[in-house]
Amino acid sequence: MTAVYSKPKKKSHRRGLPSAHCRAPVQPVPIPGIVAVMALKQSFPGFLASVEHAVVVELQASVGESSRRNSSGRRKAIGWTKIGLFDQYNQVLSGRWKLPIRTSPIDEDKSLDQLNHLPQVGQVELYFRTVNTRDVDLQSKVRMEPHLHYSMYKYPTPPVTVTIASQFGYPESVGTATLLPSRQSQRVDTRPSSAIESAPSTPQAGEDHSRSGSQGEVIETVGFQVERVRGVFPGIAVLKLKGYKANGKPAVTLSGELMWESRPVKSNFLAGIHEFGHEKGSFDQVVLHRDMVVMVELWIGRRVRQQLGEDGSETEKADENEAVSETKLDDYEKDLEEETDSGDLEKMKRRGVKIIYEELKLVCWSAFRLVKVNETDHEEEESAGRKLVVDDGFHRLPLFKAEEMPNPEDLVLPIPGSTDEPYGRLEDATVELRVYSDVMPRPTSPLSEILEFRPTSSPYEAWIPHRRPNPSSSPFYPGDGIDLYIDGARFLPDIVTATRVSGRIFNHKYIKVGSKVDISTDIDLDSSVYDPRYIYCLKIREERLPPTSTILLKMYTRCRRTRELAIVGYSVLNVFVASGTDQQPATDSSAIPISLNEGGHQIRIKQHLPKLSSIMNASLLDDISAVPCASLLVRLVHIPRDGGLSHGSLTDEQGQSIPTPDYADGVYDSMQCKPSEDESRLFADMMTRQVLSVRNSMSLFGDGIEKRLRDDNGRRQWIAKRLWRLQEDNPLEVDLTYLSRYKPSCGIQFALDSAQNLPWSKLTQCVFCFAPPASFYSGHTDDHVRCTKSINWSSHQKCPEWRDGFHYFGRRRVHRHLVVVVHLLALDTGRRGRLKVTDEAWSAVQVFSDGYVCTSRYQLPLYEGRPNKVVFDYLRHYPVTTALRDLVGQRKIRLLDGASAFVRIADGRREEEVPLTKEVCLDYLPDEQRSKYLNVRGSRKQLSDFVPKDTDQNEYEEKLARQFNELLHNLLHKNKAKWG
Numbered sequence: 006m007t008a009v010y011s012k013p014k015k016k017s018h019r020r021g022l023p024s025a026h027c028r029a030p031v032q033p034v035p036i037p038g039i040v041a042v043m044a045l046k047q048s049f050p051g052f053l054a055s056v057e058h059a060v061v062v063e064l065q066a067s068v069g070e071s072s073r074r075n076s077s078g079r080r081k082a083i084g085w086t087k088i089g090l091f092d093q094y095n096q097v098l099s100g101r102w103k104l105p106i107r108t109s110p111i112d113e114d115k116s117l118d119q120l121n122h123l124p125q126v127g128q129v130e131l132y133f134r135t136v137n138t139r140d141v142d143l144q145s146k147v148r149m150e151p152h153l154h155y156s157m158y159k160y161p162t163p164p165v166t167v168t169i170a171s172q173f174g175y176p177e178s179v180g181t182a183t184l185l186p187s188r189q190s191q192r193v194d195t196r197p198s199s200a201i202e203s204a205p206s207t208p209q210a211g212e213d214h215s216r217s218g219s220q221g222e223v224i225e226t227v228g229f230q231v232e233r234v235r236g237v238f239p240g241i242a243v244l245k246l247k248g249y250k251a252n253g254k255p256a257v258t259l260s261g262e263l264m265w266e267s268r269p270v271k272s273n274f275l276a277g278i279h280e281f282g283h284e285k286g287s288f289d290q291v292v293l294h295r296d297m298v299v300m301v302e303l304w305i306g307r308r309v310r311q312q313l314g315e316d317g318s319e320t321e322k323a324d325e326n327e328a329v330s331e332t333k334l335d336d337y338e339k340d341l342e343e344e345t346d347s348g349d350l351e352k353m354k355r356r357g358v359k360i361i362y363e364e365l366k367l368v369c370w371s372a373f374r375l376v377k378v379n380e381t382d383h384e385e386e387e388s389a390g391r392k393l394v395v396d397d398g399f400h401r402l403p404l405f406k407a408e409e410m411p412n413p414e415d416l417v418l419p420i421p422g423s424t425d426e427p428y429g430r431l432e433d434a435t436v437e438l439r440v441y442s443d444v445m446p447r448p449t450s451p452l453s454e455i456l457e458f459r460p461t462s463s464p465y466e467a468w469i470p471h472r473r474p475n476p477s478s479s480p481f482y483p484g485d486g487i488d489l490y491i492d493g494a495r496f497l498p499d500i501v502t503a504t505r506v507s508g509r510i511f512n513h514k515y516i517k518v519g520s521k522v523d524i525s526t527d528i529d530l531d532s533s534v535y536d537p538r539y540i541y542c543l544k545i546r547e548e549r550l551p552p553t554s555t556i557l558l559k560m561y562t563r564c565r566r567t568r569e570l571a572i573v574g575y576s577v578l579n580v581f582v583a584s585g586t587d588q589q590p591a592t593d594s595s596a597i598p599i600s601l602n603e604g605g606h607q608i609r610i611k612q613h614l615p616k617l618s619s620i621m622n623a624s625l626l627d628d629i630s631a632v633p634c635a636s637l638l639v640r641l642v643h644i645p646r647d648g649g650l651s652h653g654s655l656t657d658e659q660g661q662s663i664p665t666p667d668y669a670d671g672v673y674d675s676m677q678c679k680p681s682e683d684e685s686r687l688f689a690d691m692m693t694r695q696v697l698s699v700r701n702s703m704s705l706f707g708d709g710i711e712k713r714l715r716d717d718n719g720r721r722q723w724i725a726k727r728l729w730r731l732q733e734d735n736p737l738e739v740d741l742t743y744l745s746r747y748k749p750s751c752g753i754q755f756a757l758d759s760a761q762n763l764p765w766s767k768l769t770q771c772v773f774c775f776a777p778p779a780s781f782y783s784g785h786t787d788d789h790v791r792c793t794k795s796i797n798w799s800s801h802q803k804c805p806e807w808r809d810g811f812h813y814f815g816r817r818r819v820h821r822h823l824v825v826v827v828h829l830l831a832l833d834t835g836r837r838g839r840l841k842v843t844d845e846a847w848s849a850v851q852v853f854s855d856g857y858v859c860t861s862r863y864q865l866p867l868y869e870g871r872p873n874k875v876v877f878d879y880l881r882h883y884p885v886t887t888a889l890r891d892l893v894g895q896r897k898i899r900l901l902d903g904a905s906a907f908v909r910i911a912d913g914r915r916e917e918e919v920p921l922t923k924e925v926c927l928d929y930l931p932d933e934q935r936s937k938y939l940n941v942r943g944s945r946k947q948l949s950d951f952v953p954k955d956t957d958q959n960e961y962e963e964k965l966a967r968q969f970n971e972l973l974h975n976l977l978h979k980n981k982a983k984w985g
Contacts, residue, residue: 007062009049009090010113022047024067046145048138054095060088061113062131064106084126085111089161090135092269097137099364103158104131117161132158222393227258227375228287228441231267234279234303236434237369237404239272241306241362242279244436246286248375251296253414256375259290263299269306274778274788276749276816282780282787293393297375298416301402301436304365369404369431372416375440395442404434463685464692467496467634468678471671477600478585479643486644487545487580487601491526492665493538494560494610496634496691499857500743501562501573502702503528504537505728506637508558510580511621512551512593519547524558527721530700535691537699542662544644552590552599554580555621558637560610561728562739563706566855570728570736574610574632578602578639579623589623601643605666605673610635612738633744633918634687636678638668686914687745699724743857745914752815752913753858755825757793758921759806760867762903762942765845767831768951769805770969771906775817775852776826779877784977789814792973794966796948798958803944811909811916823852824885826872827865827906832969840968842976844871846901850908850929851885858912862923866930866938867904868893886929903937905930 007022027041049060065080084106092098107123115123231244248256248263256263265286272279377396403419405428411417417427491506508524509517522545529538560573579589584598611626619625642663666672680688703711703720706727714720730736747753757771772792774781780788797806817823826849830842846867851859868889875897879888892898909919930938952961 007047007060010059010061010087046141048141049090054091054097056089056091056095058090059113059117060090061111062086062088063109063111064126064129064131082109084108084129086131087113087115087117087120088133088135089117096362098135098161099137100161101132101134101158102161103133104160105129106131222293224291224293224393224395224442226287226289226443227263227291227293227395228285229265229299230283230285230439230441231281232283232437232439233275233281234404234434234436236277236432237279237303237305238307240308241269241271241365243267243269243304243365244281245302245304247300247302248291249298249300249413249416250294251298251414253412256294256297257292258288260288263288263291270787274775274818274820276818278816280787282785293376293395295376295378295393298372298413298418299375300413300416301371301373301438302367302410303369303404303436305368306362306365309361309363367407367410369407369434370410371402371404371436372418373400373402374418395440397440397442399439400437402436402438404431404436405429406431463680463688466669467685467688467692468680469669469671469675470679471674472676473587473604473674476585476587477582477603479600479603480584481581481599481601481643482646483549484646485601486646487550488640488642488644488663489524489543489545489556490640490642490663490665491524491539491541491543491558492605492638492640493532493536495536495607495636495638495668496688497535497537497562497573498632498635498739498741498744499535499694499746500565500739500741502534502565502705503699503724503728504534504560504562504573505725506539506541506558506560507730508556510545510550510554510556513553513555513591513621515617515621518550518554519545522547524556525725528699528724530717530720531698533696534699534702535694535697538665550580551593552581552595552597553593553622555589555623555625556580556639557621557625558639560637561730561736563727564739565705566740566743568706570730570734571739572736573739574612574635575614575626575629576608576610576637576639577623577625578606578608578641580641591622601641603641603643605638605640607636607638607673607675607678609678610637612741630918632741633915634680634684634691638673640673681917683914683917686751690748690751690914691745741918742854742859742861744860745912746856747819747853747858747912748914749816749818752813753817753852754811754813754909754911754913754916754919755791756809756811756909756919757807757827758907758909759800759804760829760904760906761804761864761938762905763803763805763829763846763867764901764904765831765843766802766946767833767843768802768948769829769845770832770842770965771807771827771829772973773812773825773827775814776824776849776877777820777881779826781977782826782872782877786977790973792969794962794969796962796965798947798949798952798962800948801944802946802948802950803942805948811911813913815913817852819853819856821853822881822884824849824880825852825908825910826880827908828871829867829906832965840965840972842969842972846870846904847872848906848929849880849885849889850910852910858910858915860911860915860919861926862907862909862919862921863926863929864938865906865908867901867906869899869901900931900934903934903940903942905938 025041063085064083066083067080086104086106088102088104089098105125106129107120108126229246234242234244244267246263246265250256265288267281267284267286270279270281274280374396377394403426405426409428411428419426494504494506497504505528506524506526510519510522511517522543524541524543526539526541529540532538556578558576558578560575562571562573563569564571579602581590581599582588582602583590584600589602590597590599609626610632611629612632613629615625615629640663700720703724708727711720711723714723755773757773760769760771763769770793772781772790774790775788776782778785778788780786781790791812793807793809795808797808800806827847828844829846831845833841833843846869848865848867849872850863850865853859876888876892879892882888883891889898893900907925909921909923911919927935927938949958952958
């Protein structure tokens, strides 16, 4: 008899299934007693997926006069059981399962795990399969002989009732797909009690335990703590660990075989990484053998994007079944960005797109020895009576391709330190876990850090070093001519479209040189907007040029985001040098012999102009921050007067244009543009940008007229007009937030530098983490929280400063509303030196804007107390400024009067651009109260006053950091309770 139940009521009618006769097995099998092969199929159509749905099965037996020929006699209820249908993802628990039959009466309200406490009916078990409707035809062809294939049937475990997607704050998947059952609990066994009792807890006589013939040793506890898997494609992942002896037989524990399965996890917030949150599984009374190995299997259900056609047909596009290397990682992230960055599943539905997850499949594996192997011979160790020791500690294991997975008895482990691999590697994919015995380690989260290697060398083609071999010494006489070529620009920001360079020549007193010396370039329509080629040569034919002449250049563009005229940056180049040197003349005295600063020059593009009080020379912009990676290619050519040149005219031979050289030829003096470490990282990514020609960029800032232009000359004139600054225009500098799109492989940098106008009178320390997933506040260890450690003891108590600098967060996925939450806590050591903390204030800062990191320095207003679940719900769905303003308006949070924190956030490749001296962005401060935040209320009490007498500040700081870390671990569990 079967029926579907879902709390709080029955969802289907009770159905009786045809009877089956019992018979003895036709051949010896491990299952004792008689067998009844039902060979029946029961369908349950029309049900919405829910973890609450379950099938209640009652087993009945014929009694009295019924016989083999007549099975319609009186029946008696023998027992019952309950079958779960869906997991926490509302996906069918497909597979082969077996369940013990429990004694009557039926109690459909009992949960699946509560059934373990009910008595079993002898050793009666129900063998069954749960099948997704789409797999019915295939599964119907399988021969029904569970007594022959008993090893393929497993004991299921109750589904975990946590929705992982909502825990992390990312959109849940759309649609359904097949998923294997959730993890086996580390201490709960769902098998019948008889099976547990029959499991050997000590070596059995005559059993072959290993190649060495050892009988094995029993150790109290062996456990595994899984941290993460790197370098595999996105999806839902499950990690399985299985222990084997050298002969291929399963390792045994008090409760049966040494087997463990993790909960399903999504690669939600870290790119290319499945974070398991230090999930643990432990086993009691493990029988150790010298050659015991643990095989690690990674099962992944790939993320599938289904596109619905106009005719209702579905086409599926799944991620490739291969590892995610550094070069492929960011391509995967672009594909995932539509799902996570938009945060709008409705938009995907309107486009006819839905995301589902395929059935879990084995994609890779690894293995390691569970017992430490010494260099001494095994037999010598046995004769010495040495105990076997678990190889505990941290293990980073390479992952191998699934198709090359051997049988346990044929396993060949890689030799440590050897480059020869016995099996095919899945590129750079690895699994990280810890093994422990007796003592369970504390998770390194929430304070651990994912260390990443970030390359610092740039591709050779990005910057070719070249220095002028000798200083210019050829004299420049009055009446000599100059040809100024502006050849192009390199590595301009992502935000630019078409560009134009304009400029003039000034002497050291800002007096314009020449009446016709105005610079304005044309542009090659087929060149890239990021590396444009300019069509420009200015022939300077002045009778006399001041020795201090300096070329000031300004680059204009139409901003891709706003379509408004904007300034990319400024450049300067001295026209002359003192003969035989590289120094620009300081005065316009004719007594100083000068030479033209001849040749090709690669010059920096700077972000701003200084105050006009500065002297106009080649050093004018030295203290101004550069536009990272961007540069101009300029050439100066000397046209001597003694070659027959008359003023104002130029013969063809003397004035003909010189073709633009290739940058790779090393013509341009490039030492001024030697890249920094950050620029080297940026170059590698900027060189892989998709080429956008100037011609194709016209639609990004056009007014409609560009579509009617028929020739290139008209197009260049239209661009020049759009890039011409009118007298009433006041263009701003481009927003360098949009310099280069964020790459998860490069990570994010965050620093908390100081606070201001704090109202409490205690020592202050801070923690900060990303939200989503906000794991620290929900009591999970999937993500990491960081804290301040290094205190500036000379700072004031009301305005504390910290010297930790940037903290690196690797492989963060792009999420439109990702924020960093900053949390300030007041510390009180108390009379007995026991540290106590009080939640005082918090704030949040936005991380991304359209896929770019909001690289800058910010002053953030502080809010009372600590952030709660309501706050995180708002932050997940709205921009941070909007969310906080609305919460204040609803009186769900309150501002601390005039209190603020100073933070810096940067793309992992751009930390050099955000020093402590960088101008502060005030966009987060309330406009009506901004004066309160800018007015500093000082304090006479310094932080050094909190250090006990006769105690070294450094020692006290280290002690305080240890106590604070310990306290954060305790707070993690309290936060889980507060989160609910």
